[in-house]
Amino acid sequence: MAEGLFKDLREHSIAEFFRKNSQMLGYNGKIKSLTTVVHEAVTNSLDACEESGILPSITVELKQPDDEMVFVRSKDNGPGIPKKHISDVFGKMLAGTKFHRNIQLRGQQGIGIAGVTMFSQMTTGKPVEIITVTKEEAWDIELTIDIRKNKADILTQQEIKPKPEETGVEYLANFKEVQFSNADQSPYEYLRRTALANPHAEITYIDPSGARINFPRTAQELPERPIEVPPHPKGVIVDDILLMAKSSTNHTVKGMLQTELSRFSAAKGEELQKHVEFDLGMAPKKVSWTEAEQIVKAFKKMSFLAPATDCLRPIGEKNIEAAMQSILAPEFLSVIERRPTVYGGGYAFQVEVGIAYGGHAGRKLASGEQRWEIMRFANRAPLLFDAGGCALMKAAQDVEWNRYGLKGIDNLPVTIFINLISTHIPYTGAGKQSVSDINEIVEEIRFALMDVGRKFNRFHSHKRLLQEHSARRNTFLKYVTEIAPVMADMLNRDKKDIEPKWVKLVEDHVGETIDAEPGEEGIPEEPEGKKGALEAEDEIEELEEEKPKKGKKGGLSDYM
């Protein structure tokens, strides 16, 4: 009986797994599936260009050969891919270059684009075509995936002669079970948001009608390349130390830690020695769980410099402001970038958020109702789906917006922009549309949002103050015209002598009040300096202090 259950036991390939569970890769729903295709192609292209120091120019073209089929062509100006690697990149899942690199990249799993090849083949039976041009060679290749073996089958390969002058990769594939649309979650919206978060990229989108939409490059320089940094001591777990020790070529544990971790200096090595009960001069191979555990516990007690900022490359406050300003033309806009920090596993991350109010901010429903809009990005790639389970969404919902003058925010004309960047984004699934709600990440985003919320509150109070002020002024002026004749009569003077003095009095006092502390109550003209990762308590205390102060009241009432 026990044996009977196991007669069919066998090992399955990762490709078989994802063929059966293609929804886990983002292939569920016809609109979503098409956007997933575009997402995978474009993120690969952006990564390749940036890693090679090339300003990206990307073209995505969609065609509808027939009612059911959509053809996608995606072309970049990257360095191209050597022919010998084409099979692994486009036709094998979990083959990748980015898996163990501690660097901020859009791709990280080595599943995405091979998944696209699989989805094309699953729905159309056709191979995909890849045209690759490197400085050395140029090829036109057709391939399919052998699902059982998780391995590419190259069907045709043709050298291109003469070789085109520009390097790059062009990926051409057909899909069924997809649907072209220009809706909220369409390729168009995906590319629009990609352009928003990547001002250094030029993106051209050609839709099935032949319409050509160009998102021009608005930043003429590549973001500086992030520097690959080793894990941070504050984030490593015991098992990481053991894995490190297993493959280390260092002669001592101390040396290994200096090589493999960031912010771990020789001095830190000496400090660590005081915390552990074994000699850090021992060979890494001899490290057992007990020693590794002592190391990690000691790390918890020690202090280290925060992760280097150059392993992460935020979009930048100015870039985000410019982009949101140009698209949304809001009444109020504030953008905050927080300092990099680290979450479990030693991965550095950083958040930047923006809030726009009024103008074209928010979403208008077909019914005319107003809703807020939350634009989520992970390593500058837009997240359009699965908001329900996403840490970015959760953080936005967790903020008590009514404390910041944004009561009922979900029905206000508000757009919130959140970009999470990290050397390893903890996605909830291989479809990469939603970030797992790791506590450290949710809190950082929440603090950042509270920051911009406070700024909104000041703007809002200022606006309200202006309104109240103007109302007061009008009231006083109304009294002037009523009181002046009476006063004139009482004092036996001409009304014309009295009235201008009263008006001046009102204007001097009620006019002056609001500008008494310029910048303090108004909208800051420059973004403030970057805020650190404060503790919850700090933030809350700060909030108390910053409660909107009313402008100084003028002394007019003394006259009444």
Place this chain on the structure above:
Amino acid sequence: MAEGLFKDLREHSIAEFFRKNSQMLGYNGKIKSLTTVVHEAVTNSLDACEESGILPSITVELKQPDDEMVFVRSKDNGPGIPKKHISDVFGKMLAGTKFHRNIQLRGQQGIGIAGVTMFSQMTTGKPVEIITVTKEEAWDIELTIDIRKNKADILTQQEIKPKPEETGVEYLANFKEVQFSNADQSPYEYLRRTALANPHAEITYIDPSGARINFPRTAQELPERPIEVPPHPKGVIVDDILLMAKSSTNHTVKGMLQTELSRFSAAKGEELQKHVEFDLGMAPKKVSWTEAEQIVKAFKKMSFLAPATDCLRPIGEKNIEAAMQSILAPEFLSVIERRPTVYGGGYAFQVEVGIAYGGHAGRKLASGEQRWEIMRFANRAPLLFDAGGCALMKAAQDVEWNRYGLKGIDNLPVTIFINLISTHIPYTGAGKQSVSDINEIVEEIRFALMDVGRKFNRFHSHKRLLQEHSARRNTFLKYVTEIAPVMADMLNRDKKDIEPKWVKLVEDHVGETIDAEPGEEGIPEEPEGKKGALEAEDEIEELEEEKPKKGKKGGLSDYM
């Protein structure tokens, strides 16, 4: 340059992938991680028992050897696992027996329990221990996973002599980065809900304090074993036909379809021949995309019997009712089971839902506020996390509850029970906590909820009617006492003659009205027959018809 990017290209194992992305397996958050461990162990045990015709008795014990560590022991009375398969089952991801079987099982991916082994090792560095007793052999084995190779390393193995009399598997492992709790999403709650949805299982839970909680077996018979059925023609995609054809041992396509699909008879073969432009007598190996596509297109036009009901085993309306009644003691309860149907990929599925109102239904927050509660199950396994992105949740939210007298349902004392059963649950991720929002599934659940909603509405109208009625009666009776003396005076009769007649008149008419159509307006005493998978239009028409009718008005006003 192009080559430089690929110097680190290599293939990673699925275990490496999930070690780095353990959040995708449900290992994010300390409480969730512990519940995931219990979930994986218990679902494997339930599957093994049921497949072997054994009434499950499962014990889960948690201990806290120190502040950071939690020890989990999970034991079943299944058939045991032969020693030679232990490595693959507990120490290799994507090795499994269930992957290609079209049968309703809790496990389906071959990842879960190997993931538990990996998580134990990642957080404690310790091996896991497995004690397996089959009729033939009994072993005590310790193993770890070689993450790079996705392969078990057996550390110790010891034959147990004398062999214990009872067969079964006992899994023992230690974990850090977990937290014991008795909260909403704890192992306790997980087991409580498992018991609710599996009345044929006996579950014992021993918490770290030594407290022993027994969820007794309330159904003394195993649910009939689901029959493994081949894919249904209405659900297969072109690629499925091609894969089938590639490995078929049949001589003709027609024969292959009869063998490989359910509901495809010889007669259907003849019908199909009329729809396709090639001879179904051709060899399967020769089938290309074009032919396979013709077959699938023809299937869309043809009609087939619905999937056999015996491939799916719902919990059953009576069992769900009994369970919800005993736990929630609600004021109103209604349970509906829909007929099996099929979603893309040929997978049969079925939904059963219940709604309870009043009594202990819903959730009380610490603040005393009332919230609704949605209990989600997939193949009888509770889903406690990631509700935000789940099709079951979405369906519940999509219903316009105010049409059914449940305005503001999220603040009402309402518990909604949803069980989705299928030969393949389309989870959003390998963590299996959330179901992808496949349209067919969302709609089926929505229709089922609308059904129970209508029943609630009748109950609710009835209740409201009773209240209105009683108010009317009291009004009339009040008039009687005022009118009777006047009438008596007018007619020159004794008040005592008049009044009883008037009272009788009121009671006859206002008393009778509400019972005029017993059962029609009242709560149905028996669940109605199973409803089929109706079209949206049908449902809506039905809804219109069923708008609460007021009871017939009595003729009393004629007397006034």
